[in-house]
Amino acid sequence: MTAYAEKLLSQESELRALREAIQVRLDELLPAGGERDMVRAAMREGALAPGKRIRPLLLILAARDLGCETPHQGLLDLACAIEMIHAASLILDDIPCMDDALLRRGRPTIHRQFGENVAILAAVALLSHAFGVVAAAEGLSSQCRNQAVAELSGAVGLQGLVQGQFLDLNEGSNARSPEAIATANDLKTSVLFGATLQMAAIAAEAPLTVRQKLRCFAEDLGQAFQLLDDLADCQSGTGKDLNKDHGKSTLVAMLGAEAVHQRLHEHLRNADEHFAYACRDGVATRQFMHAWFNQQLASFR
Amino acid sequence: MTAYAEKLLSQESELRALREAIQVRLDELLPAGGERDMVRAAMREGALAPGKRIRPLLLILAARDLGCETPHQGLLDLACAIEMIHAASLILDDIPCMDDALLRRGRPTIHRQFGENVAILAAVALLSHAFGVVAAAEGLSSQCRNQAVAELSGAVGLQGLVQGQFLDLNEGSNARSPEAIATANDLKTSVLFGATLQMAAIAAEAPLTVRQKLRCFAEDLGQAFQLLDDLADCQSGTGKDLNKDHGKSTLVAMLGAEAVHQRLHEHLRNADEHFAYACRDGVATRQFMHAWFNQQLASFR
Numbered sequence: 001m002t003a004y005a006e007k008l009l010s011q012e013s014e015l016r017a018l019r020e021a022i023q024v025r026l027d028e029l030l031p032a033g034g035e036r037d038m039v040r041a042a043m044r045e046g047a048l049a050p051g052k053r054i055r056p057l058l059l060i061l062a063a064r065d066l067g068c069e070t071p072h073q074g075l076l077d078l079a080c081a082i083e084m085i086h087a088a089s090l091i092l093d094d095i096p097c098m099d100d101a102l103l104r105r106g107r108p109t110i111h112r113q114f115g116e117n118v119a120i121l122a123a124v125a126l127l128s129h130a131f132g133v134v135a136a137a138e139g140l141s142s143q144c145r146n147q148a149v150a151e152l153s154g155a156v157g158l159q160g161l162v163q164g165q166f167l168d169l170n171e172g173s174n175a176r177s178p179e180a181i182a183t184a185n186d187l188k189t190s191v192l193f194g195a196t197l198q199m200a201a202i203a204a205e206a207p208l209t210v211r212q213k214l215r216c217f218a219e220d221l222g223q224a225f226q227l228l229d230d231l232a233d234c235q236s237g238t239g240k241d242l243n244k245d246h247g248k249s250t251l252v253a254m255l256g257a258e259a260v261h262q263r264l265h266e267h268l269r270n271a272d273e274h275f276a277y278a279c280r281d282g283v284a285t286r287q288f289m290h291a292w293f294n295q296q297l298a299s300f301r
Numbered sequence: 302m303t304a305y306a307e308k309l310l311s312q313e314s315e316l317r318a319l320r321e322a323i324q325v326r327l328d329e330l331l332p333a334g335g336e337r338d339m340v341r342a343a344m345r346e347g348a349l350a351p352g353k354r355i356r357p358l359l360l361i362l363a364a365r366d367l368g369c370e371t372p373h374q375g376l377l378d379l380a381c382a383i384e385m386i387h388a389a390s391l392i393l394d395d396i397p398c399m400d401d402a403l404l405r406r407g408r409p410t411i412h413r414q415f416g417e418n419v420a421i422l423a424a425v426a427l428l429s430h431a432f433g434v435v436a437a438a439e440g441l442s443s444q445c446r447n448q449a450v451a452e453l454s455g456a457v458g459l460q461g462l463v464q465g466q467f468l469d470l471n472e473g474s475n476a477r478s479p480e481a482i483a484t485a486n487d488l489k490t491s492v493l494f495g496a497t498l499q500m501a502a503i504a505a506e507a508p509l510t511v512r513q514k515l516r517c518f519a520e521d522l523g524q525a526f527q528l529l530d531d532l533a534d535c536q537s538g539t540g541k542d543l544n545k546d547h548g549k550s551t552l553v554a555m556l557g558a559e560a561v562h563q564r565l566h567e568h569l570r571n572a573d574e575h576f577a578y579a580c581r582d583g584v585a586t587r588q589f590m591h592a593w594f595n596q597q598l599a600s601f602r
Contacts, residue, residue, distance in 0.1 A: 038471070040459060092421065117467075120396075121463045124457065128454045128458045129454060129458050131429075131432040131454045132454025135447050135448075135451045136447075142442070145447050146446050146450075152432070153429045153432045154433060156425065162340060165422060166419065
């Protein structure tokens with residue numbers, strides 16, 4: 001085996017171990033309840049169902065690249081909190097009065113499994129649990145935990161997920177400029193990536209200049225991610241409803257798939273540069289990002 | 302004017318001033334947006350519409366009784382955060398898949414004014430903003446803010462509002478024992494009162510024994526509050542839908558109004574004793590509680 005292949009294999013096995021650790025910790029943070037404990041079951045299904053775990057992986061890899069010690073429990077907890085917020089946002093995006101989706105991660109959406117009211121309560125409980133998990137994260141100073149809570153709060157609200165979902169609901173079916181679409185994508189995706197990277201920087205006690213660069217990284221990464229999601233919407237085998245974006249003004253509908261591919265690569269190049277600038281020593285985050293996008297894009301062919 | 306009447310008047314004017322300060326700060330924390338900023342408008346309507354402001358008033362009065370200095374900005378922010386959580390829970394309780402209510406505080410419910418999806422997004426944004434406000438509260442140590450975030454998180458989730466709402470939805474129309482009803486009432490009401498009092502104690506840096514007694518106080522206060530709410534459901538002029546509890550198994554339906562009045566007074570007596578034990582010097586909280594219940598009960602006659 002070549003040295004390169006060996007390196008790839010070792011990365012792959014490290015990612016598997018990290019994914020497993022995230023899954024185990026999520027399971028601990030969201031213990032199963034009794035048979036009638038429907039909200040708890042819906043929370044578990046929302047957060048524990050097989051997923052890509054991009055955000056928690058990014059958080060841990062970036063924190064390490066930035067010099068954080070081998071993942072302590074606190075870092076894992078921040079990672080799980082980000083995944084809970086993400087899971088809550090997916091549950092809410094899917095409910096009948098939002099996107100009314102049938103499938104998510106290859107399974108019936110949470111409201112179809114548990115009813116709409118339980119789905120909403122589970123999302124609210126996941127959100128508030130995430131804040132509690134951050135506030136209690138071991139091995140982090142109180143000041144760090146407060147900063148992390150503030151980052152999460154900003155990412156969910158009117159400058160983040162909530163506003164992104166509203167713009168998408170409200171203006172998605174109207175003709176929008178590429179800039180307006182980019183703004184909505186930024187709120188829907190980049191802002192939570194932003195909080196993910198800021199929490200990594202907080203855990204690693206990175207200086208302000210680094211944190212600023214990581215915001216730029218998250219912005220480009222989020223844009224690339226959203227473009228990938230739009231491209232995937234035309235593909236089968238994603239585990240989600242197909243053509244949910246039909247009638248919505250997306251960049252794919254406006255510019256065509258080829259131009260979107262180009263934009264995506266441009267965002268990835270920018271993201272790579274930003275991260276390299278923020279962190280000269282670590283390469284795990286950048287390798288992870290490239291490997292993941294390459295894999296996803298290859299599956300479209 | 303007698304000394305007693307003067308004292309009552311001075312209390313009344315102090316409460317008015319506090320209510321005004323809470324309203325002004327809520328308005329600052331939830332600034333108005335543009336005409337198309339529907340989620341922001343719904344958040345403001347949910348949190349700023351005239352309300353009793355029991356929880357934020359309790360928080361400030363109890364913190365003062367416990368020795369906290371004249372209300373600094375941080376204390377006011379904790380109070381506003383509690384009110385935001387409360388407002389979010391009311392918005393969610395009212396949506397069609399929950400209680401499907403038409404009126405709240407004498408106005409059309411938020412989903413009737415703004416649509417169901419905007420209502421849900423506004424509730425989520427209020428919730429997450431509340432955590433951000435606590436994490437950034439001035440004049441409190443990082444450790445205090447952390448503890449306050451943890452208290453809030455606990456009060457919203459599976460040990461609090463979410464579970465209370467679920468029990469009410471799921472089991473409210475079945476025959477329940479008085480104990481099962483008390484448990485649901487505890488989760489629906491006492492737990493947020495509990496967080497309110499704990500946040501007051503955190504701000505005042507009260508010792509653990511006091512915090513324990515305040516939990517007992519909050520439990521009795523919450524029970525009394527919920528019984529008052531059940532009694533009010535049979536009255537007009539509350540600004541809410543009447544007979545929303547029709548078909549639900551409440552203690553009023555089970556034991557009759559007279560017995561519920563008796564239970565209510567028992568809880569108030571217990572609450573009074575707990576607070577007196579927790580705090581020998583301050584009387585503002587107890588006076589406020591008694592005056593408020595007397596006023597509400599008088600309006601039923």
